[in-house]
Amino acid sequence: MSEDHRGALDAYIRSCSDGRGRQWLEDAWREATAPDIAHERLATLCAMAARRLGRTPCPGAATALATPHGAVHLGPWSPGDAGRALLVLAAPAPARPERCRALYATGDEGERISLVRALALVVADAGLRDLALEAGRTNNLALFAALVGHNPYPAAVYDDHEFNQLVLKALFMGLPITAVVGLPARANAELSRMCEDYVDERRAAGREVPADIWLALVPRMSPRGRAQVMAALAAADPAQRRHAATAMVAAGAADPGLREAVEDMLAREDDETVRAAVPRPWHPPHP
Amino acid sequence: MQYFDPHIHMLSRTTDDYEHMAAAGIIGVVEPAFWQGQPRTHAGTFLDYFDSLVGWERFRASQFGIHHYCTMGINPKEANNVPLAEAVMEALPRYCEKDGVVAVGEIGYDDMTAAEERFFTAQMRLAMDHDLPVLIHTPHRDKKRGTERSIAIVRESGIDEERVIIDHLNEQTLPLVMETGCWRGHSIYPHTKMSEERMVALLQRYGTEKMVVNSAADWGRSDPLKVPKTGRAMAAAGFDEATIEKVLFHNPVDFYAMSGRISREDLGPISVDQTRLWEDNSVLRGQTPVVP
């Protein structure tokens, strides 16, 4: 797998770096593949990478790379992110987890984000589960977003408890769980229970519930959760209605009552964006 | 009017401070590495502190729309713990390459000991090796002598004087620095040291070239709004807006821009990218985010 990723990352960087950036990358690659490179030197290259290669995503160069954990989309990646992934991939496969951990330990916010984005690319197994869990303990929104959003690694290696905590923390931080890879495949009754408690807690405090919580709550919900999501269909916030209805449609095959409720709601819905966003697979498409 | 505070220790400040600073027009800060009121006893404590400066504190500032940069170094007080300082020196090169690091500092003298001089000199070399400007702290006690000796160290190091700022100046020490190519830093404190009115008098007398003003706010009695307050004092004394902006925004940014890691253009509104669109996290504790 690694040969392909190296080529793709290299091509991605070349597509939007200038000549000096490309030269830097060549030199850094040569150093990083040397078996005796000192950690201090590697850490210095890692720190420099975004400055030398660029810190904003290349427009129009987005690709998806297939990994054993799922696809990694380069859309949000900067050339600096790709360069840092290459610094890890420059080591022989058995040495990569240790190199990744060491760079993470000495990395700043930007470096840690790059390394977390690259987790699924640099190991084919659960060898960096410990690092993924450590990253998940951060309160840094940008770093947590890199772990939880568009990243297949957590869902591939976390157990249910760990995955549930990740989803709930994303909801707490206000991050969109639509970007969590593995939902709804990893949905489970305990996650629904946690979300149901969270809905009760927020409502008791007179506060809004995150609009997309229904995507995690509905798949294995209890009767309590069913009542909660039914109520959300009548919420004032269109985003609540849209996510509640979307989640109910997905669960509707096993519970026809949910589909009926969505039909009723859509018949009364006057927000065009909500009507357009809710899929109704049992209906023929509109002409 | 927008302001830049080129010397402030935000790790010791609250989110209320960040809110008031943003409301007063401060759009960027530099947080120099310094001591924290009591001596550290492990090299690892320094490293965790440095990691905060390039990590959590940067993020915290960004939540209030404030750009956060820092300087790296061993402060003169803790340079006196030689084994500790030696261990920290070993780690400093890697920190000098971090994106948010725009200078080596605060370095210089406290009690003017041999150990302080050793690490002062070594860190001048560190800055030159990493192409970074230098922030020099001048001592509270025996200040005039300390400033003279600091200038001597700068000259011996061979660094371009244009790449050095000498900080915490007053009526007595500014004239010494005026005779060099170094930039001139002034810390405005409540109750002690320099006040806004005295700062205005220095600007009237010595002009605005390479003149820089900061709050140096930290864990002691200090005021994170001293830069905008100096702006008001300058306006009251008849300085025009362009001159106020030069001293309280362009000068400090241009000094640190010699690092190549900050520029006037970098200080636009903090981009609301995808990860920051849904701000309701632990720092803000459910309040309406300051950043739209």
Ligand SMILES: [Zn+2]
């Ligand atoms: Zn200071």
